[in-house]
Amino acid sequence: MKPQEIEDLSFKIIQDEAGDHGFDDEKWPIVRRMIHTSADFEYIKSVRFNGNAVEKGIKAIRQGKQIFTDTNMARVGIRKKEITQFGGQVRCLIADPEVAKKAKETGTTRALAAVDMACDELSGGIYVVGNAPTALLRLMELIREGNASPALVIGFPVGFVNAAESKDELMEMDIPYITNKGRKGGSNVAASIVNALAIEADKRLKAEG
16 A cells, blocks of 8 residues: 555554544644544543644745744654645754753753754744653743743643643643643644644645636
């Protein structure tokens, strides 16, 4: 089978098994791709959207805004073709020497320091957290202080220490976000959400001729 045939069949299986999932035509492509990436139908119940998140994400991509990720794994997992045609970039600062230096000086994580470094270029963009709760917690702190203004936060830190708690905190904020309840998440799932948004952005561009 060719790659597209495999994806089409996978989507059909997901649709059949999901049944009456309750998502509208805007949100279902996002959730469907999350399931396609993880083979985990629990996201149907755990995913949360807020603040016209899907439309905000598509708009940011179409405007060529910056997309930052907390891990290189998430960065690599994001489709670049659809992003770069609008002038956007997908960046991860975790390995930046200045980030490592600041983290060492302040005794914090590189994921947190990377958020600080990104915030000046984050206005109207997307921050993608697929691993580090410290990144999500710091991002929310900067937003509350008025020092960061992303169009969309994709929050899917995974694990046993502060992952679920950081997402619960995100869900208390009145900002555009896509996240989920509980410990599950990961860079692959977070990247899949950006991919779903980018595919929709590309479809709209083609529809406009």
